[in-house]
Amino acid sequence: MAREFLRTMLTPSVRAAQARYYDKQYPNLGAESDPDALGPEEIAFLRERDSFYMATVTENGWPYVQHRGGSTGFLVAISARELLFADYGGNRQLISVGNLQHRARVCLFVIDYPGRTRLKIIGEAQVLDAQAHPELAAAAAPPGGHAAAVERIVRITVRGFDWNCPKFITPRWSRAEVEAATRPLHDRIAALEAELHARAAGS
Numbered sequence: 001m002a003r004e005f006l007r008t009m010l011t012p013s014v015r016a017a018q019a020r021y022y023d024k025q026y027p028n029l030g031a032e033s034d035p036d037a038l039g040p041e042e043i044a045f046l047r048e049r050d051s052f053y054m055a056t057v058t059e060n061g062w063p064y065v066q067h068r069g070g071s072t073g074f075l076v077a078i079s080a081r082e083l084l085f086a087d088y089g090g091n092r093q094l095i096s097v098g099n100l101q102h103r104a105r106v107c108l109f110v111i112d113y114p115g116r117t118r119l120k121i122i123g124e125a126q127v128l129d130a131q132a133h134p135e136l137a138a139a140a141a142p143p144g145g146h147a148a149a150v151e152r153i154v155r156i157t158v159r160g161f162d163w164n165c166p167k168f169i170t171p172r173w174s175r176a177e178v179e180a181a182t183r184p185l186h187d188r189i190a191a192l193e194a195e196l197h198a199r200a201a202g203s
Helices: 003-009 012-022 040-047 095-102 134-140 175-202
Strands: 051-057 063-069 076-079 082-087 105-112 117-129 152-164
Touching: 003 117, 003 152, 040 076, 040 105, 040 117, 051 095, 063 095, 076 134, 082 117, 082 134, 095 117, 134 152
Parallel strands: none
Antiparallel strands: 051 063, 051 105, 076 082, 082 152, 105 117, 117 152
């Protein structure tokens, strides 16, 4: 079980809410323990994703959630407790980057919509300049490359993780997934059309 995620999140206020609404609480997980280590299942799951949501906290205490997307596998697990992803020039607001300078804590929601599966990860993040860390920039470079140069690398030290239940995750499919699923149909249609043309030409 991923103990550290729940131990961190089940604060006294959360436990009070559980007792109020459900008349029970999760078992006490004890004092702070070692961070949860990502296993083969979690690493394989991340390798297949092309987006995630990242929550940070602003300097004035407000939560901020950013969607991050890229090629499949752009969130890289370089070890069981360390993740990397490349950061590029965007709208130049740099809200997440600024938030992480003030408070390093992050929460990631990584979702497989067709499979209705969600992995939550908490950790501490560093924002590093790509020019000062070329080896990390190379490790974080997404599969297939990117049109823009990497400006920063976000390195996340995993503190804990937890899998969510699939309830209420609406299945959604990417264009690539739809094309792969319908390719046999298109191939069959093309073959039938070719057969019809051949029959028409021979008649």
